[in-house]
Amino acid sequence: MSVLAVTNLTKRYHRGGKPFAAVDEVSFDVGPAETLALAGPSGSGKSTIARLVLRLIEPDAGRIDFEGANFLALSGAALRARRARLQMVFQDPLAAFNPRATVARVLDDPLRIHGIAPRSERPHRIAALLERVGLDTGLAARAIHEISGGQRQRVAIARAIATRPSLIVLDEAVSALDVSVRGQILELLLDLQRQERIAYLFISHDLGVIRAVADRVVILDAGRIAESGDARAVIADPQSAVGKALVAAMPKLIRNRP
Numbered sequence: 001m002s003v004l005a006v007t008n009l010t011k012r013y014h015r016g017g018k019p020f021a022a023v024d025e026v027s028f029d030v031g032p033a034e035t036l037a038l039a040g041p042s043g044s045g046k047s048t049i050a051r052l053v054l055r056l057i058e059p060d061a062g063r064i065d066f067e068g069a070n071f072l073a074l075s076g077a078a079l080r081a082r083r084a085r086l087q088m089v090f091q092d093p094l095a096a097f098n099p100r101a102t103v104a105r106v107l108d109d110p111l112r113i114h115g116i117a118p119r120s121e122r123p124h125r126i127a128a129l130l131e132r133v134g135l136d137t138g139l140a141a142r143a144i145h146e147i148s149g150g151q152r153q154r155v156a157i158a159r160a161i162a163t164r165p166s167l168i169v170l171d172e173a174v175s176a177l178d179v180s181v182r183g184q185i186l187e188l189l190l191d192l193q194r195q196e197r198i199a200y201l202f203i204s205h206d207l208g209v210i211r212a213v214a215d216r217v218v219i220l221d222a223g224r225i226a227e228s229g230d231a232r233a234v235i236a237d238p239q240s241a242v243g244k245a246l247v248a249a250m251p252k253l254i255r256n257r258p
């Protein structure tokens with residue numbers, strides 16, 4: 001059974017008074033502990049799909065099944081319980097968190113809100129989460145704006161895994177990081193996936209990164225799926241015009257790496 005199955009998902013916006021489909025009858029699924037990448041040029045609908053899957057916005061048509069349940073039909077306590085299993089990491093954790101909040105506070109929130117640990121146990125849980133993502137436990141008392149971008153993204157990952165999710169949606173989660181930090185964060189994500197069996201919906205415009213981490217890739221073009229398949233196979237031999245253009249834009253060194 002897949003963790004996430006999206007069927008004929010459609011989201012329309014208006015542009016210059018005329019409706020257009022930012023996401024147009026898109027279907028895909030993500031298996032347990034699998035990484036499915038969404039690629040495509042700017043404006044192709046990647047972030048809109050992320051927001052739909054997270055139910056930050058509602059679709060005009062289509063269906064989302066998460067852990068076997070009709071996710072769009074859930075509300076109230078059932079939705080809250082299921083939401084704990086579906087987490088997110090975005091490009092800019094400074095925008096996602098209150099920059100003045102401490103690291104401990106950011107990690108305490110999901111533990112408290114989802115009733116994962118009683119107050120007395122939470123400091124210990126927070127320390128364990130920090131260690132899990134390779135951060136010094138002394139960082140807990142620091143404010144979000146006082147730590148580095150790479151450290152912030154590790155905190156965002158710690159927060160995402162706090163509720164033991166089956167799926168994490170990552171929208172350009174490593175795009176703002178410099179190359180060496182990016183590699184370390186990708187290693188951490190792969191390690192967590194192996195250990196905790198987390199599936200990733202991994203959004204990136206960078207096919208080099210996708211090639212390194214994704215099992216399968218879906219390439220979007222103007223809200224529609226242009227092609228999809230095994231990530232390495234698609235990147236080695238893209239069939240669609242947009243896939244060919246994205247691959248042609250990759251540095252040769254990365255494209256040909258074994």
Ligand SMILES: Nc1ncnc2c1ncn2[C@@H]1O[C@H](COP(=O)(O)OP(=O)(O)OP(=O)(O)O)[C@@H](O)[C@H]1O
Pocket residue numbers: 013014022040041042043044045046047048049205
């Ligand atoms: N709230 C909105 N209102 C109107 N149009 C929107 C809205 N959100 C997104 N769009 C439009 O929908 C299309 C898809 O946007 P989306 O943000 O999903 O693209 P993307 O693939 O994530 O692009 P990028 O790589 O630049 O992040 C774009 O044309 C965008 O302008």
Ligand SMILES: [Mg+2]
Pocket residue numbers: 046047048
């Ligand atoms: Mg986007």
